[in-house]
Amino acid sequence: MARLMAAPVGIAMQAVSKNFGAVQALVGIDIEVKAGEFLSLIGPSGCGKTTLLKCIAGLLPVDAGRIVIGSRSVSGPGGREASLVFQDFALLPWATARENAEFGLRLRGVPAAERAEAARRALAKVGLAGSFEQAYPAQLSGGMQQRVGLARALAVNPQVLLMDEPFASIDEQTRRILQDDLLRMWSEERKTVVLVTHSMEEAIYLSDRVVVLSPRPGKVHRVLDVPLPRPREARDVRASGEFARLVDELWQILKRMQ
Amino acid sequence: MIAAGMQEPAFGRSGFLAIAVLLVVWEILGRLQLSIFVPAATTVAEAWWRLAAAGTLTSAGASSLVSLAKGFALAAVLGIALGLAMGRFRTVRYLLDGWINAFMSAPLSALVPVLIALFGIRDTVVAATVFLFSLFVIIVNTMTGVRGTERSLVDMARSFGASEAALFARIYLPSALPAVMLGLRLGAVQAVKGMVVGEMLISLVGMGERLIYYGNTFLIPELYAVIVSVLLVAIVASTLVQMCERALVRWK
Amino acid sequence: MKILALRGTSLVAFLALWQWAAWVPVSFNFPTPWATLLALVELLRSGALLAATATSLQSLALGFVAAVVIGVPLGLVMGVARGFGRVARVYIDLLIALPTAALIPLVILSFGISIASSAVIVFVFSAPFITMNAYGGVRDTRPRLVEMARTFGASWLQLFGRVVLPSALPMILAGMRLGLSRAFLGLIVAELLLSPFGLGKLIMTSRSMFEHDKMFATVVWTLILSGAALAVLARVEGRMLRWRA
Numbered sequence: 044m045a046r047l048m049a050a051p052v053g054i055a056m057q058a059v060s061k062n063f064g065a066v067q068a069l070v071g072i073d074i075e076v077k078a079g080e081f082l083s084l085i086g087p088s089g090c091g092k093t094t095l096l097k098c099i100a101g102l103l104p105v106d107a108g109r110i111v112i113g114s115r116s117v118s119g120p121g122g123r124e125a126s127l128v129f130q131d132f133a134l135l136p137w138a139t140a141r142e143n144a145e146f147g148l149r150l151r152g153v154p155a156a157e158r159a160e161a162a163r164r165a166l167a168k169v170g171l172a173g174s175f176e177q178a179y180p181a182q183l184s185g186g187m188q189q190r191v192g193l194a195r196a197l198a199v200n201p202q203v204l205l206m207d208e209p210f211a212s213i214d215e216q217t218r219r220i221l222q223d224d225l226l227r228m229w230s231e232e233r234k235t236v237v238l239v240t241h242s243m244e245e246a247i248y249l250s251d252r253v254v255v256l257s258p259r260p261g262k263v264h265r266v267l268d269v270p271l272p273r274p275r276e277a278r279d280v281r282a283s284g285e286f287a288r289l290v291d292e293l294w295q296i297l298k299r300m301q
Numbered sequence: 302m303i304a305a306g307m308q309e310p311a312f313g314r315s316g317f318l319a320i321a322v323l324l325v326v327w328e329i330l331g332r333l334q335l336s337i338f339v340p341a342a343t344t345v346a347e348a349w350w351r352l353a354a355a356g357t358l359t360s361a362g363a364s365s366l367v368s369l370a371k372g373f374a375l376a377a378v379l380g381i382a383l384g385l386a387m388g389r390f391r392t393v394r395y396l397l398d399g400w401i402n403a404f405m406s407a408p409l410s411a412l413v414p415v416l417i418a419l420f421g422i423r424d425t426v427v428a429a430t431v432f433l434f435s436l437f438v439i440i441v442n443t444m445t446g447v448r449g450t451e452r453s454l455v456d457m458a459r460s461f462g463a464s465e466a467a468l469f470a471r472i473y474l475p476s477a478l479p480a481v482m483l484g485l486r487l488g489a490v491q492a493v494k495g496m497v498v499g500e501m502l503i504s505l506v507g508m509g510e511r512l513i514y515y516g517n518t519f520l521i522p523e524l525y526a527v528i529v530s531v532l533l534v535a536i537v538a539s540t541l542v543q544m545c546e547r548a549l550v551r552w553k
Numbered sequence: 554m555k556i557l558a559l560r561g562t563s564l565v566a567f568l569a570l571w572q573w574a575a576w577v578p579v580s581f582n583f584p585t586p587w588a589t590l591l592a593l594v595e596l597l598r599s600g601a602l603l604a605a606t607a608t609s610l611q612s613l614a615l616g617f618v619a620a621v622v623i624g625v626p627l628g629l630v631m632g633v634a635r636g637f638g639r640v641a642r643v644y645i646d647l648l649i650a651l652p653t654a655a656l657i658p659l660v661i662l663s664f665g666i667s668i669a670s671s672a673v674i675v676f677v678f679s680a681p682f683i684t685m686n687a688y689g690g691v692r693d694t695r696p697r698l699v700e701m702a703r704t705f706g707a708s709w710l711q712l713f714g715r716v717v718l719p720s721a722l723p724m725i726l727a728g729m730r731l732g733l734s735r736a737f738l739g740l741i742v743a744e745l746l747l748s749p750f751g752l753g754k755l756i757m758t759s760r761s762m763f764e765h766d767k768m769f770a771t772v773v774w775t776l777i778l779s780g781a782a783l784a785v786l787a788r789v790e791g792r793m794l795r796w797r798a
Contacts, residue, residue, distance in 0.1 A: 100704055121706025133701035137719045137796045147705040150715070179796040199705065319643035338663045395559040400567070406783050408737040410745065411775045414756050418583065418765055490650055497652035498742055516658025524658060532651045539650065
């Protein structure tokens with residue numbers, strides 16, 4: 044469907060540090076995310092990957108350095124360039140799927156007819172067209188709820204997608220399907236994606252690059268290139284030897300950090 | 302949903318501060334003599350001492366507390382037993398839950414005249430009112446506690462061949478204990494309310510009678526003194542149960 | 554079907570117990586279920602019951618509506634302004650712990666014997682619970698939802714209106730239901746003590762004239778009335794909260 048799409052922009056994290064009182068969560072983070080790139084953040088528990096994502100989203104202020112999305116320096120939440128997808132879906136339980144997908148647009152004052160249309164398009168893109176629109180979150184499975192969360196993030200037409208362990212609460216079979224759907228959607232509308240994950244497989248399968256953070260205080264430990272050919276969802280990438288080798292390489296890096 | 306809104310008083314530093322402020326404001330308002338219905342806090346304290354010294358408070362209080370203890374003890378025993386049965390056995394639950402729900406939201410005070418018809422105008426009515434007011438909260442909370450027992454624990458015990466009695470003693474009861482204690486704490490507060498209502502309606506004995514008396518005779522500082530005493534009884538009763546809870550439920 | 558049978562059985566058992574209580578010489582004051590029913594019909598026919606109900610409902614409506622109109626906003630403010638909430642809740646907790654009936658003589662002294670008095674008593678009985686539930690509803694808002702809304706650029710007003718308030722609604726409505734049941738409780742205690750008005754008066758008058766069947770009938774009627782009012786409120790609540798699992 045031909046529609047004006049926001050061109051993706053890059054993210055620059057320059058010497059970013061963040062501490063909570065006496066606890067140093069992040070130190071000297073320097074990462075350049077290219078426009079349209081799919082980047083994963085991985086690391087042991089407590090390494091600060093979710094904290095870093097929240098800093099990019101503007102939910103947490105940085106204590107040193109700065110984060111620039113496109114041409115704008117991040118100073119608070121609610122910026123137009125980026126939207127978030129949450130691990131626990133964060134859907135409004137009292138709203139239908141369509142109303143949830145509309146939420147971001149509603150906050151921005153988009154008129155009813157226009158935002159209903161945009162929400163419907165977004166829901167169709169994530170595979171939830173038709174009768175699902177009127178369902179409440181309680182009536183939807185975990186996978187479907189996350190699709191709604193994704194639709195909500197897409198409906199506001201962001202240039203950057205920030206995902207905080209989006210598939211962690213979902214069973215593995217549904218997770219694989221959602222990962223493929225994510226890649227398919229991403230190849231249609233190239234956005235810059237930063238995904239936080241615990242899963243090495245997921246990081247390698249989805250990303251162009253994987254950034255490994257060290258245990259607290261979180262620093263950039265390694266950056267791993269993932270030169271696997273795309274589209275990955277169309278081929279049996281997981282069965283390839285190259286995939287297994289990359290996953291193992293990532294595992295070795297992580298193992299040595301424990 | 303009855304538990305919502307009946308949370309335990311969260312006294313702490315802000316609590317003492319708030320009460321201190323209240324006492325100061327009360328004192329000031331009283332001194333200003335804005336209304337004969339608002340005596341100063343110190344006047345009330347004086348009245349309280351006078352009543353305590355004269356023994357009026359003690360004898361009224363004693364009568365009240367005896368009825369309270371009788372009614373509450375009976376409600377606790379019967380309430381826990383029924384709650385356990387209703388929680389464990391679906392049949393019992395379906396038999397009784399209609400009544401329980403009906404009585405929980407009903408104005409139980411309407412039943413006091415019925416109790417008077419049953420027992421006559423005597424202090425037994427007070428104990429009966431206490432019993433009625435506290436019984437249902439105890440039943441509902443106990444039942445909820447039993448029903449909330451994790452299925453996996455029950456299955457595990459049964460897989461090791463536990464008998465019905467053993468299941469009750471080792472799985473259901475310990476698991477339901479926090480809820481039972483909550484029910485007893487809420488029940489204690491309800492019991493004191495029932496005590497006052499019962500005593501005021503028969504107007505014969507106890508602190509409730511004193512409330513009516515001082516109201517009728519316009520002895521306002523004394524009236525306040527009894528109100529404060531009643532409040533103290535409620536708080537002490539609830540705190541006592543809380544102490545028992547802390548002693549019994551250490552793993553929470 | 555089995556459930557219906559069980560409930561029916563317990564109803565029959567209750568009536569049988571009642572009938573037995575009426576026969577046993579100990580409680581010679583007890584009217585039989587049938588006598589109560591007859592008295593109920595008679596009271597309805599003569600209009601006495603409906604007149605008393607109208608008077609009672611006036612006080613109830615006045616006091617309860619005031620409790621909602623004041624209690625809900627107060628609870629919301631307490632939930633949003635944390636400092637204020639922490640202090641205010643101490644006073645409200647005291648009011649909840651206090652046997653509210655103890656305040657009735659004081660209210661009667663201050664306001665005299667009137668419908669206003671009854672309304673004030675109803676208010677004092679129900680407002681604290683309504684307030685605390687609204688307060689709890691605001692405080693229990695899932696932080697994640699607030700965070701999510703902030704990422705989409707929600708202003709404070711939008712946060713309150715689109716996330717906090719809808720999230721608190723179930724507890725607010727539950728608080729109103731609890732408050733209504735407390736309102737009836739307060740009303741009846743007030744009227745039993747005040748006597749010149751409403752259903753309470755009818756109960757006390759019947760008792761003093763030893764017309765126990767009329768007294769029982771009025772008590773039953775009162776219980777039915779409060780049950781019906783609560784059922785209506787529960788229905789409204791169900792309608793408004795259709796999204797619940």
